[in-house]
Amino acid sequence: MSQIQVTTYKTQEGLLHPKDRELLGDAVDLDVLHTLDDPQNADESDLVVELIDLYVADASSKMAAIQKAVRGAEWLLLKRVAHNLEGSSATLGAKQMAVLCRDLQCLDSAPPIERSRTLLSRLEVEFRRVLIAFAAERERRVA
């Protein structure tokens, strides 16, 4: 599975600086990730790491699709992809990401172009925060 996006956001030391961690804030609710841990199967492969890898690969392509849909004013496609990304983001605790996806789905059938672009910009920023947070969590788990 591709790890390109994950390694892109790794710090030189491999782990986040405390200030970066503070900056990331609530990009990912780690409590949600911890609920996915199964203490009875600690020796098995880490499900959360598998899910993070899947999310990073899948969400990157969905982000590209959302960018293309906003640029091409393809509102139906935008709603479908945003709904999909909202589900996986909420599942892994990327709550703000999920909220922005929902906002995109709530756009009218012909929204003001500025409104959609603003939402897209916020989503892109949030996505970067989420990727960094996931990269750090992944590194912590495999260490």
Place this chain on the structure above:
Amino acid sequence: MRILIAEDDTVSCHLLKATLTKLGHEVVVTHDGLEAWEALQQPDAPSMAILDWMMPLLDGTEICRKVRADALTSHTYIILLSAMGSKANLIEGLEAGADDYLVKPFDRYELKVRLEVGGRIIELQRVLAERVRELEASVVERKRAEEALRNLTLADDLTGLFNRRGFFTLAQQQLKTVRRRNQSSLLIYADMDGLKRINDTYGHSEGSNAICRVADILTETFRDSDIIARLGGDEFAILAADVPPLGNILVTDRLRENLRRYNQTNELGYELSLSIGSISVEPGTPSTIEELVDAADLAMYANKRGKTVSPLGRDQLSGPRADAYVSLVTAH
């Protein structure tokens, strides 16, 4: 338990599959609504399905409706999974045919107990279906036993006349007696006309009544010593012993008169009619009772066909009392 999941989101699908596998279930994974619907129609389809609401090609509620409308899949236990958690969504999902509703992101322990609820219902359905199969098998077995018992008896349940078994048993004995005494006898095969029309118009209960009325008329027409039987359906046979060769004319005249009288007085809205074939059995005739019945049946059949072509039949059928028509064909 085998569980089908339909989820187009990779992350949710992987999490769901991993959770169900850890709980000890066998998972069948599908990634869109159409694939899920096709999998549910397979003979070995899972008895439980967890369906995402929003999916390409067919959404979760559309699958619910299809599943409930199809007798083959209608017992599938469905949990609808959706990020939409409002009461309106819940009602819409359950109305579409879902058995349960779970909001994403789902809680693993909530999923576990909801699966246990579904499992109990599926087990109840299985026990119920097994019980129904047992009852159906028992009904078939009972019918078979009743049929076997009927075949062992000599009397016809409906009319009280002899049945086929009774007729052949007694008639065979009777034939031996009349041959030994060097007497002639008369074998009559009678078939009701228009029973199907009576059934179609007045119902099968009235059809059964009509058969009983014919039985009454035959009993009134023939002697106590004659063997009168309903061979099945609307077919009757009579063996009258010690009847001279031309006695058949007297007997059929009596039968015609009794039918006419009955049709004049009844207020049923239809009239009784019989087609008959008769065989005069001379003392030296070597035929078996089965051969004689077959010959009388053929004579009756020719008579019935002749009703629509013979001048007499046409006249009778075109008249207002056409159903009262009784004709006679004598075969030797």
